[in-house]
Amino acid sequence: xxxxxxxxxxxxxxxxxxxxxxxxxxxxxxxxxxxxxxxxxxxxxxxxxxxxxxxxxxxxxxxxxxxxxxxxxxxxxxxxxxxxxxxxxxxxxxxxxxxxxxxxxxxxxxxxxxxxxxxxxxxxxxxxxxxxxxxxxxxxxxxxxxxxxxxxxxxxxxxxxxxxxxxxxxxxxxxxxxxxxxxxxxxxxxxxxxxxxxxxxxxxxxxxxxxxxxxxxxxxxxxxxxxxxxxxxxxxxxxxxxxxxxxxxxxxxxxxxxxxxxxxxxxxxxxxxxxxxxxxxxxxxxxxxxxxxxxxxxxxxxxxxxxxxxxxx
Numbered sequence: 001x002x003x004x005x006x007x008x009x010x011x012x013x014x015x016x017x018x019x020x021x022x023x024x025x026x027x028x029x030x031x032x033x034x035x036x037x038x039x040x041x042x043x044x045x046x047x048x049x050x051x052x053x054x055x056x057x058x059x060x061x062x063x064x065x066x067x068x069x070x071x072x073x074x075x076x077x078x079x080x081x082x083x084x085x086x087x088x089x090x091x092x093x094x095x096x097x098x099x100x101x102x103x104x105x106x107x108x109x110x111x112x113x114x115x116x117x118x119x120x121x122x123x124x125x126x127x128x129x130x131x132x133x134x135x136x137x138x139x140x141x142x143x144x145x146x147x148x149x150x151x152x153x154x155x156x157x158x159x160x161x162x163x164x165x166x167x168x169x170x171x172x173x174x175x176x177x178x179x180x181x182x183x184x185x186x187x188x189x190x191x192x193x194x195x196x197x198x199x200x201x202x203x204x205x206x207x208x209x210x211x212x213x214x215x216x217x218x219x220x221x222x223x224x225x226x227x228x229x230x231x232x233x234x235x236x237x238x239x240x241x242x243x244x245x246x247x248x249x250x251x252x253x254x255x256x257x258x259x260x261x262x263x264x265x266x267x268x269x270x271x272x273x274x275x276x277x278x279x280x281x282x283x284x285x286x287x288x289x290x291x292x293x294x295x296x297x298x299x300x301x302x303x304x305x306x307x308x309x310x311x312x313x
Contacts, residue, residue, distance in 0.1 A: 022054040022218045026281065026309030030074075034304025035286055041079050042091055042301040043289065045132065048072035050309075052104070054218045063106045063209040066218055068116075070100040075128045076246050079297060081136075083146030090297035092258045093150035094246035095128020096188065097121050098158070106209035106216050110166035114214070118160070122188055122245050123153035149258045154250035158186030164197070166208055174201050178208065180235075187252075188245040193268070195237030205231060212274050212281045217311060224279055224311050234271040239290070240264055247293050260298075266290030272305070281309035 030046035032039045052068035074096040078089045102116030120126070129147040136144055164180035181194040199205055199213065206229050209216050213233065217224070241262050249256035272285030285305040291298055 022220060022222055023051060023312045024053075024215075024218055024281070024309050025051040025312065026307065028072075028305060028307045030287075030303055030305045032301070032303040034284075034306060035302055039302070040077075040081055042076060042292070042298075043303055044075055044077050044081075045135065046072065046074040052215060052218065054220060061108055063108050063207075064216065064218070064220070066104040066106070066216070068100075068102045068104060068215070070102075071098075072100070073097045073126065073128070073131065074246075075132050077132070077144075078146065079299075081132075081142065081144045081146070083149070086149065086258070089146060089149050089258045090295050091260070091293055092247060092249075092256065093128070093147050094122055095124075095126030095131070095150070096156065096246060097126035097128075098156055102160075104215065106214075108209070110169050110208040112162070112164045112208060112214045112216070114160075114162040116160050118156060118158040118186070120156040120188075121153060122156060122250075123151050125153050151246060151249050151256045151259075152253075154187060154245050154252070156186065156188045156245075158184060158188055160184045164208075164214060167196075172204055172207070174204060175199065176205055178213075187250075189241075190243040191239060191241045193237050193239045195235055195268075197233060197235040199231045199233050201229070201231035203230075205229070212276050212283070212309075215309075217276055217281055217309075222311075222313055224276075228277045230273070230275045232271070232273055235269065237268045237270070239266045239268050241266065241292070244292070260293035260295055263291045263294050266292065279311040279313075281307070281311065283307040 028048040032044055048070050050070045052066050055065050055067055057065045076094040078091045083089050098118045098120030100116050100118045102114055105113045133144055162182045164178045167177045176199050178197045184191050241264055247260055249259045267290045269288040270285055274283045288302045290300050
C-alpha cells in the first residue's frame, strides 16, 4: 500500500509540474552534525523533499493558497550508536518514512492556516537502519550497533493543523511577532505545540503572506526579483506530547523490545536565519528539544536544519 501511495505521490507531482503553475521545489536536511561533531543521538538525521505550487483563489480575505507535497524520513537512535548492549538504549532506534499532502492558506491579515495529512511507516519498513548505516559507511563514520532493538513496524496515518496569527498586523517594521499553534493526531504522533515567533531584520520585513517564514514566497506574477529578504528568527515553544510511536511503539501492540513512557510537557526552541534572493530560498536553523522520555539517562538535545528551495519560472 505504501509503495502504491508513493508512486501516486510521484505521479501527482509530475502532473502538477506539467501545469506550469508558480512552483517551488527544494529539500530540507536535518542532522545533529550541523551543530556539533560529537553530538549523535536521539533525532539524529532527517530529510524532506518538497514541491509546492500556487492555486487559484477567489476569496477576498485570502491572499493566496498553496498546495504542497513532501516525501521525508526521520531517524532516531539512543544516546550512542554503539548500543549493542540492550541497557544503553535510553531511547529506541526508530525510522519514520512518510508522504505528505497539505493545503496552506495565507490571509490578507497575515494569519496562516496549514492542514496536512501523512501516510507512511515507523519501523523496519521505514528503512532507517539502511539509510543510517549507508550514511556512516559513505563518510567513514563509526559503525552503528543496536538496530535489532528498533521499534517494530507500525502503519502511519496522520492529520496535522497549524495556525499562526500576526500580532500588531497593521505595523510593518524591522521586527514583528506571530503566535502559532500546531496540533497532530494519528497513529504515530499526538501532540499540541504553542508559542510565539519573532522576526528581526535590518530592513523592512515582507508581509507574512509573501515571506519564506511559513513558505509563502510563491507569487502569481512570478516576478521574484522585486522582493528579497534576510532575517533572524526565534521561536520558544511549549509542547505537550500525548503519544509518540517512535518512543512508545505501536498503539496497537506491545511487541517492540525497547519502549519508554513519555515526558509529556517539554520546552522546545528554534532560532535561525532565512534568506531569499531572486529564485533562491535558503535557511539555517538551530533546534532545541526537551527531554522526550522518562528514564534516568535521556537528556535534552539539539540539532541543525538546512533548507534549500528554488522558485520556478
